Amino acid sequence: MRVLLAIVLMAASCAAQTYSHRGFLENRASFYPQTAANDRARLTGESLFRYEAFLQPSSAFQVAASIDLRLDTHHQVERALKLSWQDRETQRPTAAVRRLSAMYHNGPITLEIGKQFVRWGKTDIVTPTDRFAPRDFLTVVDNDFLPITAARITFEKGPNTVDLVWSPRLTPSRIPLPNQRWVVLPELPAGIQLNIASPSFPGGPQSGVQWNHTGTVEYGISLYQGFNHMPSFEAVTTIGAVYDRAVIDRAYSSTASGQIDVRPFYPKMLMFGGNVAFPLPSFTVKAEAAGFTSSDNRADEFGLYVLQLERQSGEWFFVGGYAGEVVTREGTQSADFAPDRGLSRTFLGRAGYTIDANRSIALEAAARQNGKGTWTKVEYSQAMGQHWRVTLNLTLIRGDIADFLGQYRRNSHALLLLRYSY
Amino acid sequence: MNSGAGGLVLFLILFQQDARQVVEEAQRRTTAQSQRYEGTLEVIDARNKITRKRWQYDRIGSHGSSKAVLRFTAPAEVKGVALLVINHPDQSSDQWMWTPAINRERRIALQDRSTRFFGTDFSFEDLEERDTNQFDYRLLGEEAVDGAVCWKIESEPRQTKVSQYTHSLLWIRKDNYVLSRIENYKKDQLVRSASYSDIRNVQGIWTAHNIEMRDVKRNSRTVLKIERLQYNLPMKGDAFTVQAFRRDS
Numbered sequence: 001m002r003v004l005l006a007i008v009l010m011a012a013s014c015a016a017q018t019y020s021h022r023g024f025l026e027n028r029a030s031f032y033p034q035t036a037a038n039d040r041a042r043l044t045g046e047s048l049f050r051y052e053a054f055l056q057p058s059s060a061f062q063v064a065a066s067i068d069l070r071l072d073t074h075h076q077v078e079r080a081l082k083l084s085w086q087d088r089e090t091q092r093p094t095a096a097v098r099r100l101s102a103m104y105h106n107g108p109i110t111l112e113i114g115k116q117f118v119r120w121g122k123t124d125i126v127t128p129t130d131r132f133a134p135r136d137f138l139t140v141v142d143n144d145f146l147p148i149t150a151a152r153i154t155f156e157k158g159p160n161t162v163d164l165v166w167s168p169r170l171t172p173s174r175i176p177l178p179n180q181r182w183v184v185l186p187e188l189p190a191g192i193q194l195n196i197a198s199p200s201f202p203g204g205p206q207s208g209v210q211w212n213h214t215g216t217v218e219y220g221i222s223l224y225q226g227f228n229h230m231p232s233f234e235a236v237t238t239i240g241a242v243y244d245r246a247v248i249d250r251a252y253s254s255t256a257s258g259q260i261d262v263r264p265f266y267p268k269m270l271m272f273g274g275n276v277a278f279p280l281p282s283f284t285v286k287a288e289a290a291g292f293t294s295s296d297n298r299a300d301e302f303g304l305y306v307l308q309l310e311r312q313s314g315e316w317f318f319v320g321g322y323a324g325e326v327v328t329r330e331g332t333q334s335a336d337f338a339p340d341r342g343l344s345r346t347f348l349g350r351a352g353y354t355i356d357a358n359r360s361i362a363l364e365a366a367a368r369q370n371g372k373g374t375w376t377k378v379e380y381s382q383a384m385g386q387h388w389r390v391t392l393n394l395t396l397i398r399g400d401i402a403d404f405l406g407q408y409r410r411n412s413h414a415l416l417l418l419r420y421s422y
Numbered sequence: 423m424n425s426g427a428g429g430l431v432l433f434l435i436l437f438q439q440d441a442r443q444v445v446e447e448a449q450r451r452t453t454a455q456s457q458r459y460e461g462t463l464e465v466i467d468a469r470n471k472i473t474r475k476r477w478q479y480d481r482i483g484s485h486g487s488s489k490a491v492l493r494f495t496a497p498a499e500v501k502g503v504a505l506l507v508i509n510h511p512d513q514s515s516d517q518w519m520w521t522p523a524i525n526r527e528r529r530i531a532l533q534d535r536s537t538r539f540f541g542t543d544f545s546f547e548d549l550e551e552r553d554t555n556q557f558d559y560r561l562l563g564e565e566a567v568d569g570a571v572c573w574k575i576e577s578e579p580r581q582t583k584v585s586q587y588t589h590s591l592l593w594i595r596k597d598n599y600v601l602s603r604i605e606n607y608k609k610d611q612l613v614r615s616a617s618y619s620d621i622r623n624v625q626g627i628w629t630a631h632n633i634e635m636r637d638v639k640r641n642s643r644t645v646l647k648i649e650r651l652q653y654n655l656p657m658k659g660d661a662f663t664v665q666a667f668r669r670d671s
Contacts, residue, residue: 022501059658062669105669107660119525145525156665214664216516218529279531312534356642357465357473357541386474386497421498 023051023066024421030139034410036181046072050098060106064116066099076138076177085115087146087171088201092138099147110154115147118165120210120222121288122275125348125366126323126340128290128304129222129273131208132165134173134229140182140339140408141375141395142415146171163210170202170266173229175337184407197236197263202227208271217278224271228292231264232299232336267299267331283309286321294331301329304344317352342404345369358383366405373405374398391417441559441575445592448599449485449554452627454653457481460495461646465542468641473541475500482657486511486553489662493670494540502671503540505530506664507549514584515550520667527664536586543614543637543644547586556583562591567602568619570595587613598628612638625653 026048035042052066070077070092077092084093101114118132127133132150135143150167176182178196188194206226213219273290289305308321325344343366352362364377374397381391393415399406458480465473476496482489486509493504502522509515517530535547557577565574572593579585586608593603598621605615614637618630629651636643660666 022498024499103669105660110665110669117525154665154668156660156663161665214518214529277529279529279533281533284529284531284534310531312531312537314537354538354541356467356471358471383473383497383499387499389499419499421501 018056019053020056021051021053022422023049024419025049026417026419028415028417030413030415032181032411032413034412036184036410037187038179038183038185039181041074041181044072044074044076046070046074046077052099060104062103062105064099064101064103066097068096068098070094070096074180076180085149086169087134087174088199090174090177090199092136092174097147108156110152110156112152113150115149116152117145117147118150118152119145120163120208120220121273122218122220122277123286123288123306123308123321124319124350125308125321125364126304126306126343126346128288128306128340129210129220129224129271129275131222131224131226131229131269131271132167132206134171135339136174137337137339138174138176138180138182140176141377141397141411142393143339146174159214161212161214163208163212165206165208165210167206167226169204170206170227170229172199172201172231172266173337175231175264181411182408184401184410193259195259195261197261199231199264199266202266202268217276219274219276221274222272222290224269224273226269227266228269228294228299228338229266230336230338230340231266232331232333233262233264234298234333236261236263264337265298267294267296269294269299283311285309291328297331298333299331300327300336301331302327302341304340308348315354317354318350320347320349322347339404346405368399368403368405370403372400373403373407375405375408387420387422389417389419389421391415391419393417441561441573442554444561444573444575444594444599445557445559445577446554448594448601449552451599452629453484454625454627455482455484456655456657457651457653458655458657459648459651461648463542464645464647466643466645475540475542480657480661482659482662483509485509485551486555488551489659490549490551491662491666492549500540504667504670505539505546505549506662506667507551508662509551509553511553511555513556517546517549518664518667520664520671522671525668525671527667532584535584538637543635543640543642544646545586545614548614548616548635552577556580564596565593567593567595570597570602572596572602600628600630614638624651627653 028046030044032042049069055063078094081094084096097115099115101112101116103112119130121127121129132148134146136146137143148167148171150165153164155162208224210220210222270293271290275288277286286308291303293301303326306321306323308319310319323344323346325341346366346368348366350364352360354360359382362379366375376396377393379393383389396412397408399409401407461477461479463475477492477494480491488509490507491504494500504520506518507515514532518527519530520527530546536545539546539549557579560576562574562576565572572595575592576589577592578589587606588609589607591605595602600621601618603617606613614635617634620632621628621630631648633646634643
């Protein structure tokens with residue numbers, strides 16, 4: 001809060017500044033044809049109001065602020081009215097600071113301090129080196145990025161940039177709520193209850209450095225030291241984990257207390273990775289790979305890689321690729337919630353068609369290499385006038401319950417989204 | 423026969439030289455250290471449905487060694503979307519597009535430059551600046567456009583220039599060297615044409631304030647109206663980098 005106050009005071013002291021703003025009011029309605037074992041709701045609604053403001057007292061200095069206000073019908077949003085800074089709540093906060101940062105730029109140096117978004121990497125859908133980008137996964141397949149509190153210095157010289165990021169504390173990804181359909185629990189034997197304890201958040205900072213080169217061939221390397229923003233789970237009183245059916249199955253037979261207690265934790269992580277993008281006559285090739293190690297032996301050590309091709313032709317846009325994973329060490333508590341790893345060993349694709357200046361249609365799909373899970377999304381979007389946009393999105397999920405995608409097979413849904421931008 | 427052929431060759435060389443001189447003079451007269459304008463776009467589709475957009479255009483340098491940033495200011499949902507174009511004198515430009523909603527830039531590959539730019543009838547390539555050294559020119563004669571006598575010149579990209587167009591026809595006014603019309607062809611087929619009108623003198627530079635780009639195949643057109651045009655404003659080179667996208671969003 002001290003950082004927040006300092007930035008507000010700094011902004012208030014600025015005079016003769018330029019001010020700009022933008023934002024939207026978005027209403028979304030989701031319809032699920034099937035109920036889930038832990039969620040009987042078929043129709044849910046959510047409203048989001050976002051306001052973004054930019055204050056620029058001089059060409060060297062800028063303050064950016066953004067706030068999100070939310071309401072919903074399905075208790076994914078908290079009911080208590082309070083302003084969230086840390087984004088550590090299990091539900092989405094009613095009001096959250098999305099961005100509040102001060103940026104100073106002089107010559108080759110840019111410094112940004114405060115709550116901000118830091119995006120690394122070049123590939124889409126799965127981005128292994130994007131380690132400062134936690135997400136809201138309450139609806140796993142329709143997720144959104146969360147900001148982090150950080151200081152970021154960027155040095156720029158010609159086509160090269162070096163990016164240094166330091167974040168004083170972890171912003172975790174928001175994981176699905178256990179009493180809702182995006183957590184798929186096996187049927188519990190009579191008398192057994194599953195209890196998820198409060199997360200164990202680590203203390204200490206995270207830091208990273210990235211070097212990027214832009215040119216005909218673009219490439220970069222990055223190093224990250226900190227914590228995984230997606231949790232693993234450990235047993236508190238017995239063994240078990242909420243997101244891993246096999247581990248829970250084992251827990252049933254061993255529990256004597258009638259309760260399985262599990263606690264999310266965020267293991268230490270060291271990431272080293274790189275990316276490259278280069279054009280060929282027919283396609284642009286993008287590749288990204290990262291290796292993940294941990295001094296915490298409860299966590300896996302693994303590598304993720306993505307190879308994708310993209311092409312724009314006329315009104316069409318195509319992206320297709322493959323995401324792979326290599327596990328180099330299995331942790332002692334290998335149950336985790338990790339959509340990036342869940343989408344590995346997967347073929348991924350996206351095709352978009354711009355019908356005209358106002359209308360577009362897109363198809364996205366992911367298919368597991370072993371054929372045990374598929375996810376397909378068709379989206380039609382149309383702008384109306386200068387402010388309105390309506391989007392209809394149909395998502396079909398199929399597969400085996402033991403598969404990361406397949407487990408959500410009862411969560412195929414239709415989404416209607418109406419947005420007023422200003 | 424030999425002297426006749428030699429005369430024809432000499433005539434063609436002189437004509438080609440004239441064409442290049444005309445284009446170079448047109449280019450010289452529009453040279454400025456920088457340029458800024460606010461553009462209002464009306465995209466009119468085949469059914470006469472109109473979509474309006476606005477952008478701010480900043481350019482530093484001129485003709486082949488310039489850098490430009492085009493930033494949408496309306497409609498609200500695309501506010502902040504930006505395109506960076508770095509023009510080179512001896513090769514095709516580099517282009518990146520910035521989408522603030524996802525906080526990432528995307529390089530526009532050469533093979534993707536024929537794509538329409540953000541639902542307008544301009545392709546990404548049309549937003550590059552032409553440099554005379556990347557084209558061969560041939561004077562085809564004289565024609566009137568909107569009552570003004572123009573040189574009609576054919577331009578063809580050289581090997582160093584990657585272009586979706588096999589050749590273009592340019593009409594340059596004889597009275598003030600202002601471009602009046604461009605027709606862009608793929609082989610013998612007209613793909614896009616641009617008409618320039620509302621020509622005004624701003625700080626000594628004659629500039630069209632109304633550009634109509636027509637996509638022949640789609641039968642749609644985009645009218646760009648230029649407002650608040652200024653030349654030779656002080657601008658910093660570091661505002662024309664990929665990194666500047668992040669700073670300004």
